[in-house]
Amino acid sequence: MKLHVNKSRNLWWIISSSIILAGIISMAISWQLLGAPLRPSLDFVGGTRLQFERDCSLPNNCDEEVDINIVREVATSQGLADSSIQLIADRETREKNGVLIRTKTLDVEKRTQLESALSEKIGTFDSAKKQIDTVGPTLGRQLFNTGITALIVAFSGIVIYLSIRFKLDYAVFAIVATFHDILMTTGIFSIFGLLFGIEVDSLFIVALLTITGFSVNDTVVIYDRIRETLKVNPDRPIVEIVDDAVNQTLARSINTTATTLLSLVAIVLFGGETLKNFALALILGFIAGAYSSIFIASTLLAWWRERQEKSNPPSAGTNEQLTANS
Amino acid sequence: MQKQRSLLALIFLLVIAAVWVIVTIPVPLGLDLRGGSQLTIEVKTTPEIKQIGERELEAVQTVLSKRVNGLGVSEPVIQTAGNDKILVQLPGVDNPEQAERVLGGTAQLEFKTQKQNTEAQLFALRSNRQQLQVKQDELRSGNDAAAIEKNQQELKTNQEAIAELFASLETPLTGKFLTNANPLSPEQGGRGWSVSLQFNQKGGELFAELTKNLAGTGRSIGIFLDNELISAASVGPQFANTGITGGNAVIEGQFTAQDAQDLAVQLRGGSLPVPIEIVENRTVGATLGRDSIQSSIYAAVGGLIVVLIFMVLYYRLPGVIADLALIIYALLTWACFALLGVTLTLPGIAGFILSIGMAVDANVLIFERTREELRAGKSLYRSVESGFYRAFSSILDSNVTTLIACAALFWLGFGLVKGFAVTLAVGVAVSMFTAVTCSRTLMFLAIRIDSIRKPELFCPNLPTSNKAEVAK
Numbered sequence A: 001m002k003l004h005v006n007k008s009r010n011l012w013w014i015i016s017s018s019i020i021l022a023g024i025i026s027m028a029i030s031w032q033l034l035g036a037p038l039r040p041s042l043d044f045v046g047g048t049r050l051q052f053e054r055d056c057s058l059p060n061n062c063d064e065e066v067d068i069n070i071v072r073e074v075a076t077s078q079g080l081a082d083s084s085i086q087l088i089a090d091r092e093t094r095e096k097n098g099v100l101i102r103t104k105t106l107d108v109e110k111r112t113q114l115e116s117a118l119s120e121k122i123g124t125f126d127s128a129k130k131q132i133d134t135v136g137p138t139l140g141r142q143l144f145n146t147g148i149t150a151l152i153v154a155f156s157g158i159v160i161y162l163s164i165r166f167k168l169d170y171a172v173f174a175i176v177a178t179f180h181d182i183l184m185t186t187g188i189f190s191i192f193g194l195l196f197g198i199e200v201d202s203l204f205i206v207a208l209l210t211i212t213g214f215s216v217n218d219t220v221v222i223y224d225r226i227r228e229t230l231k232v233n234p235d236r237p238i239v240e241i242v243d244d245a246v247n248q249t250l251a252r253s254i255n256t257t258a259t260t261l262l263s264l265v266a267i268v269l270f271g272g273e274t275l276k277n278f279a280l281a282l283i284l285g286f287i288a289g290a291y292s293s294i295f296i297a298s299t300l301l302a303w304w305r306e307r308q309e310k311s312n313p314p315s316a317g318t319n320e321q322l323t324a325n326s
Numbered sequence B: 001m002q003k004q005r006s007l008l009a010l011i012f013l014l015v016i017a018a019v020w021v022i023v024t025i026p027v028p029l030g031l032d033l034r035g036g037s038q039l040t041i042e043v044k045t046t047p048e049i050k051q052i053g054e055r056e057l058e059a060v061q062t063v064l065s066k067r068v069n070g071l072g073v074s075e076p077v078i079q080t081a082g083n084d085k086i087l088v089q090l091p092g093v094d095n096p097e098q099a100e101r102v103l104g105g106t107a108q109l110e111f112k113t114q115k116q117n118t119e120a121q122l123f124a125l126r127s128n129r130q131q132l133q134v135k136q137d138e139l140r141s142g143n144d145a146a147a148i149e150k151n152q153q154e155l156k157t158n159q160e161a162i163a164e165l166f167a168s169l170e171t172p173l174t175g176k177f178l179t180n181a182n183p184l185s186p187e188q189g190g191r192g193w194s195v196s197l198q199f200n201q202k203g204g205e206l207f208a209e210l211t212k213n214l215a216g217t218g219r220s221i222g223i224f225l226d227n228e229l230i231s232a233a234s235v236g237p238q239f240a241n242t243g244i245t246g247g248n249a250v251i252e253g254q255f256t257a258q259d260a261q262d263l264a265v266q267l268r269g270g271s272l273p274v275p276i277e278i279v280e281n282r283t284v285g286a287t288l289g290r291d292s293i294q295s296s297i298y299a300a301v302g303g304l305i306v307v308l309i310f311m312v313l314y315y316r317l318p319g320v321i322a323d324l325a326l327i328i329y330a331l332l333t334w335a336c337f338a339l340l341g342v343t344l345t346l347p348g349i350a351g352f353i354l355s356i357g358m359a360v361d362a363n364v365l366i367f368e369r370t371r372e373e374l375r376a377g378k379s380l381y382r383s384v385e386s387g388f389y390r391a392f393s394s395i396l397d398s399n400v401t402t403l404i405a406c407a408a409l410f411w412l413g414f415g416l417v418k419g420f421a422v423t424l425a426v427g428v429a430v431s432m433f434t435a436v437t438c439s440r441t442l443m444f445l446a447i448r449i450d451s452i453r454k455p456e457l458f459c460p461n462l463p464t465s466n467k468a469e470v471a472k
Helices: A009-034 A068-077 A108-122 A137-165 A168-196 A202-232 A238-270 A273-311 B002-024 B054-071 B096-104 B119-141 B145-164 B201-214 B257-269 B286-340 B346-375 B380-412 B415-446 B464-471
Strands: A047-053 A084-089 A096-103 A131-135 B036-043 B077-081 B085-091 B109-114 B178-184 B193-199 B220-225 B228-234 B248-255 B276-284
Touching: A009 A168, A009 A273, A047 A108, A068 A084, A068 A096, A068 A108, A096 A108, A108 B096, A131 A137, A137 A168, A137 A202, A137 B036, A137 B276, A137 B380, A168 A202, A168 A273, A202 A238, A202 A273, A202 B346, A202 B380, A202 B415, A238 A273, A238 B286, A238 B346, A273 B286, A273 B346, B002 B286, B002 B415, B036 B054, B036 B096, B054 B077, B054 B085, B054 B096, B054 B257, B085 B096, B096 B257, B096 B276, B109 B201, B119 B145, B145 B228, B178 B257, B193 B201, B193 B257, B201 B220, B228 B248, B248 B257, B276 B286, B286 B346, B286 B415, B346 B380, B346 B415, B380 B415
Parallel strands: none
Antiparallel strands: A047 A096, A047 A131, A084 A096, A131 B276, B036 B085, B036 B276, B077 B085, B109 B220, B178 B193, B193 B248, B220 B228
């Protein structure tokens, strides 16, 4: 079986554009509703997130499940009516013994007050199962800025590296493909943010950076093959060469993505709360990365080279001289 | 052949060394895994100190270290982060609230004299203060945030007005003259909890001077903590000649046992030269940390096993070799973590698991290439050879791009993110090594053994015409 990616390239382009467009629309809606294109976690806007769990080794402490309305009442009485409250179930017993509260930034006094008020109403908490995350608003902004800077620096570094290793048009399309993956991942997370309230934290930026690295990998492997074939057969039509390169590297693209996804699925299944969304972002990004390298990066390059050939006819045999230096 | 033997010996040695390192040097766990608090403390500027320099940071760090010692936490870490931040790690702390309260206060203690003819004013202001405080408590139980804010503002105005009525000595008698501070229980010293103080000699002299001036006048000593009057006491006329000597004093406020204890720790540690603010607190209970370790082990082992199985099923003999290389990879990487002193955090583990996936990539590239060459009719030896040779440029390019991303994360990284960048980068570097040395050496070793030199073991569905060629 052979995959003719170039034959139906308009289809691939339409698929990608519509997913990205949906993401952009969602980001616009998010911007209207939340003031940010994605739902930001307290890492970026500041705030306090408290997780308490009752100590069930005490007698009668966990007789009844926690009632979310009581928790809400307590929060309101503390002047925290607009905080988001969730109950958490014990992993083994499935009983709701824990609460998760996300509020504006609370200092230690207000936090202790809230904790003792809650404890009074719903039972004694186990201090070994407590989790506190507090980030001041200014620090949140700083974290966000460093995150974005890291993203830009990494991106520029990769552009420079690729431009040294490959011809400029290869580098440009590899970057376009990477940009495609980043946009898709953020777009889908924006939709998740609107639909399921999934937030993006500093690990999301890490995920984006990792996706950038991986996605460029996938594209580079295919371009590497195109470069190699062109060196041997400079006169074959570019569309054929690209189709061949995609097919020759297809097993690799799929297998590498598959093995990486296997590890990531393991993280989603067993890895605990903190890493779940991180792994989810990576999974989306890697799938987008494999897809874009096979269907987008390759077809874009073929389309561009075809146009080039049409505009300056065959005399330009030197056109295919590549800056390969491996 | 000679070269491969020595490579094989090298790999063998490295594995032994790695196992030895793993057994002897434990990889330290981050607070998110062992439980504890991590506080980021921002050092603030004041009108007097407009720029935070190394000197201020160092002074703050010293005071914080003393206070942390007062908390009795084992193996605390206190280090500067950036230009104006200090990172405090308190592993296994069981009362994070106390830690935060004790660390966060400036603890500027000062004994002041009341100015002349202000008695009536002080009395009025203090009773006003009491009313405001009662009102504040009432408001707190309701939820009118605006009213609380307004009352808070009034309290502050009141506090400033009180401070106006007192004057410092020529040499201000501050906390820096203290040699000791201890909480006093109600049984030991009068009404409610209090804090006993001991001055050094100079402090004792200043205190005597202060009390001498005020004795019998009806004016009070004002004890201020962070510019807030916490207690005011008058001095009896019998001290008019000498003042209170001996260098001992007691602060009576309306302290709870906890307050008295916190204040004593702060005073012993000394006051901070500049105000600070705790801008980040990440606390994880010990049990939660243990749960995270367990689930990450499941994830790592689960991920590894599934990948190992996949490789054997799909790539057959080379898959087995890749698996061996992968296990060597995991051992070497872990040993590198131990040697480099990488603190393992949750994102760090994710980086490690992810790098397993990447380590496979190099092998996949090589084997796919080998298969292709086999299908093109080359001999087994030549196919393997060119598989490694041709795949190398792709492996290099792809790993370099990932390393660039890691470098960006590391240089600009913050807390959690750094751990991920380090583990992923170490993983990628080690995986380059294992793919081009381990897999390669083992592969060449394997194709020397006649009984397994069967093309079916390398590539399924090879056209029969090719097989004879391959076996050569």
